[in-house]
Amino acid sequence: MAGGSLLMLLDDISVILDDVSAMTKVAAKKTTGVLADDLALNAEQVSGVKASRELPVVWAVAKGSFVNKLIIVPAALLISAVYPPLVTFLLMCGGLYLAYEGAEKVIHRFWPHLLPHDEEQNARLQANAENVDLVALEKQKIKGAIRTDFILSAEIIVIALGSAVASGATLMQKGLVLSIIAVAITVGIYGLVAGIVKIDDAGLHMMDKEGDFKQKVGEILFTAAPKLMKFLSIAGTLAMFLVGGGILVHGIGFLQDGVEDLAHLTGIFESVTTALLNGVIGFIIGAAVVAIFTIIGKIRGDNGASSAH
Structure with missing residues (x-):
């Protein structure tokens, strides 16, 4: 009897693990686009170190x-069990933040006179000029990267959760699926980021080796590294609009309907058009938020100056 019960328990565990494995694969496929954006953003966040x-x-x-x-x-898991609409609201806040951060970067790059001075850039230039330790600036960059990671991670987890819910998963299965996804994406993303940022060092190492082929490959890697980082910097900023805009569009009914209708007109390019429209909307909303904060900041500054007089 005891042996039979053990076999039944093992069989139940096997079935649960099979279900979890299938759900995890489905969830991973649905989060592929966000994972690509996550990789680009995180590689961009550590550039300049x-x-x-x-x-x-x-x-x-x-x-x-x-x-x-x-x-x-x-x-x-708790919010989805207690009050599911709150998940959407929190995602919308995260999408708004990504759109804002991306728009601020673009405006600082192309129209710096429209915004207050870039404090991080000025701090970096001053630190380099004075040849001082950049520990404080590095900590600031790490905090910013972790903050951005939180938003992207939240979207990935919510997408995975939605996939598990659609599959009729139990609470335990949901927990296992989300845990597997969480560990896998963290190890995978930051493993790739570590490899990307050290490509130039790998190139230098190969250039010191004997053999024309190794030296040539090393030269290619060393030359390509800064170009790759520049591309990832651009891709990371674009990803803020694509991800942030996508979250906002999906959360606002009339925007989602409008994007879907326009994208449908492009036929086989529907998915590309959807992404582009999400990005454009993300930039517009982000720029609007930047404008609002800039105006508020100027008003406060003027009031402060008036008070001082």
Whole structure:
């Protein structure tokens, strides 16, 4: 009897694990687009760090990302069980933040006179000029990367949760699926980021090796590294609009309907058109938020100046 019960228990566990495995695969497929954006954003976030500090910064952000997941996974399960609409609201807040951050970067890059001075850039230039330690600036960059990771991680977890719910998962199955996704994406994303930021070092190492082929490959890697980082910097900013805009569009009924109707007209390019429209809407909303904060800041500044007189 005891042997039969054990076999039945093992069989139940096997069935549960099979179901979890299938649900995890489905959830992973649905989050592929966000994962690509997550990779670009995180690689962009650690750009500009001294070569000797690249891996420590990536590791610090990765640890922060694990902490984010430890908060997000239980919170997502709890909120979805208690009050599901709150998940959508929180995602909308995150999407708005991404759109705002992306718009601020673009405006600082192309129309810097429209905004207050870039404090981070000025701090970096001053630190380099004075040849001082950049620890404080590095900590600021890490905090920013972890903050952005929190928003992207929340979207990935919510998408995975929605996929598990659609599959009729139990609470335990949902927890397992989200835990697997959380660990896998953190290890995968930051493992790739660590590899990307050290491509130039790998190129230098190969250039010192004997053999024309190895030296040629090393030269290609070393030359390509800064170009790749520049591309990822651009891609990371675009990802803020694509992800942020996508969240906002999906959360606002008439925007989603309008985007779907316009994208449908483009036929085989429907998915590309949808992404582009999401990005444009993300930039417009983000720019509007930047304008609002800038105006509020100027009003406060004027009031402060008046008070001083």
